Amino acid sequence: MAKKIRVEDAVGQVLLHDITKVDGDKFKGRIFKKGHVIREEDIPVLKDVGKDHIYVFEIKEDEIHENDAAYILADALMGENTYHSKEVKEGKLTIYSDVFGVCKIDVEKLNEFNSIGEPSCPTIYNNTVVKKGDKLAAVRIISLVAPKAEVEKAAKIAKEAGGIVKVVPFTPKKAGLIVTGNEVYKGRIKDKFEEKLRPKLKKLLCEIEEKVILPDDQAQIRDKIKEFAQKYDLVILTGGTSVDPDDVTYKAIHEAGVKNYIRGNPIQPGNMLTMGWIEDTPVVAVPAAALFFKRTAFDIWLPRLLIGEVISKEEVIKRAHGGLLEAVNGEIP
Numbered sequence: 280m281a282k283k284i285r286v287e288d289a290v291g292q293v294l295l296h297d298i299t300k301v302d303g304d305k306f307k308g309r310i311f312k313k314g315h316v317i318r319e320e321d322i323p324v325l326k327d328v329g330k331d332h333i334y335v336f337e338i339k340e341d342e343i344h345e346n347d348a349a350y351i352l353a354d355a356l357m358g359e360n361t362y363h364s365k366e367v368k369e370g371k372l373t374i375y376s377d378v379f380g381v382c383k384i385d386v387e388k389l390n391e392f393n394s395i396g397e398p399s400c401p402t403i404y405n406n407t408v409v410k411k412g413d414k415l416a417a418v419r420i421i422s423l424v425a426p427k428a429e430v431e432k433a434a435k436i437a438k439e440a441g442g443i444v445k446v447v448p449f450t451p452k453k454a455g456l457i458v459t460g461n462e463v464y465k466g467r468i469k470d471k472f473e474e475k476l477r478p479k480l481k482k483l484l485c486e487i488e489e490k491v492i493l494p495d496d497q498a499q500i501r502d503k504i505k506e507f508a509q510k511y512d513l514v515i516l517t518g519g520t521s522v523d524p525d526d527v528t529y530k531a532i533h534e535a536g537v538k539n540y541i542r543g544n545p546i547q548p549g550n551m552l553t554m555g556w557i558e559d560t561p562v563v564a565v566p567a568a569a570l571f572f573k574r575t576a577f578d579i580w581l582p583r584l585l586i587g588e589v590i591s592k593e594e595v596i597k598r599a600h601g602g603l604l605e606a607v608n609g610e611i612p
């Protein structure tokens with residue numbers, strides 16, 4: 280049983296958990312560490328953060344302290360390319376990325392983990408692009424001590440999943456760019472896609488190695504897709520994704536014999552985006568909206584294509600929720 284004692288009578292007692300101070304929007308953090316031996320001068324400081332009493336108790340055999348639980352849970356949650364903060368603070372450990380890549384959260388397992396009771400792990404959004412040192416998740420139990428069985432159950436779920444939070448790193452990739460459109464091919468207008476796409480790709484370690492400009496000719500586009508799919512890690516096409524008879528780029532992708540052909544996606548801007556895979560090589564047609572808008576469907580799928588994922592039709596459909604990108608606040612992946 281926990282014994283509650285007045286702080287005035289607690290000099291010489293050992294604190295059983297970190298004590299936090301929140302000073303409006305100026306400060307939030309630990310002011311006393313677990314294990315601290317209370318001194319006379321600590322009494323007013325403790326009272327200022329609302330601690331009129333402290334607990335003294337023994338942790339039973341079948342219980343676990345929040346600090347010990349945090350280490351067990353963090354170790355179980357961590358998948359590839361992650362690390363956790365060294366020291367538990369206020370009962371919590373934070374999990375970070377060890378590389379530049381795409382954060383993968385096993386959302387189903389995360390829900391299971393958070394359903395147990397005491398263990399609590401919030402994360403960033405699945406598929407967020409992260410740098411080395413970026414925060415991915417945090418973990419603690421809700422109470423100061425919890426039943427050991429709950430912590431063990433949650434840890435088992437995470438361990439059996441091979442971790443719930445991991446990062447797949449970007450590796451250098453080469454792309455072939457096929458710009459389509461009679462107006463660009465005939466020189467009526469200058470191509471603006473290359474300058475738009477090059478920095479976007481470079482940021483994710485992908486270089487445009489070769490670029491061709493083709494007219495709206497389905498056979499020529501089809502053959503170039505096949506050729507580039509053999510030479511490069513990614514084939515990008517622009518133009519010809521819409522509803523005019525001259526819009527043949529998406530048809531050429533189909534005709535090139537891609538698997539998992541996905542024509543259009545419920546994301547705006549970028550509704551007309553079309554993709555498919557030739558063996559492991561993604562082929563993606565970027566609608567002209569990407570010339571104008573900062574973020575389109577292409578930005579949603581690109582990091583995934585670059586880490587070698589094949590995106591399913593089911594997932595594309597699910598992305599409709601939150602897919603009205605212009606009106607969604609924040610950078611939700």
Ligand SMILES: Nc1nc2c(c(=O)[nH]1)N[C@H]1C(S)=C(S)[C@@H](COP(=O)(O)OP(=O)(O)OC[C@H]3O[C@@H](n4cnc5c(N)ncnc54)[C@H](O)[C@@H]3O)O[C@H]1N2
Pocket residue numbers: 458459460462463468469470471472517518519520521522526549550551565566567568569570
């Ligand atoms: N009646 C409908 N019209 C449109 C629809 C629709 O569903 N019904 N979809 C719209 C959507 S959504 C988009 S996005 C665009 C898709 O356009 P495309 O990707 O097919 O591009 P184009 O039609 O070939 O060109 C549109 C526009 O962009 C200019 N462009 C194209 N490529 C380049 C380039 N490399 N450099 C510079 N400028 C380029 C082109 O000259 C046109 O002005 O369609 C909507 N329409």
Ligand code: MOO
Pocket residue numbers: 546547548549550551552566567568569575
């Ligand atoms: O493919 Mo379009 O304007 O949706 O962006």
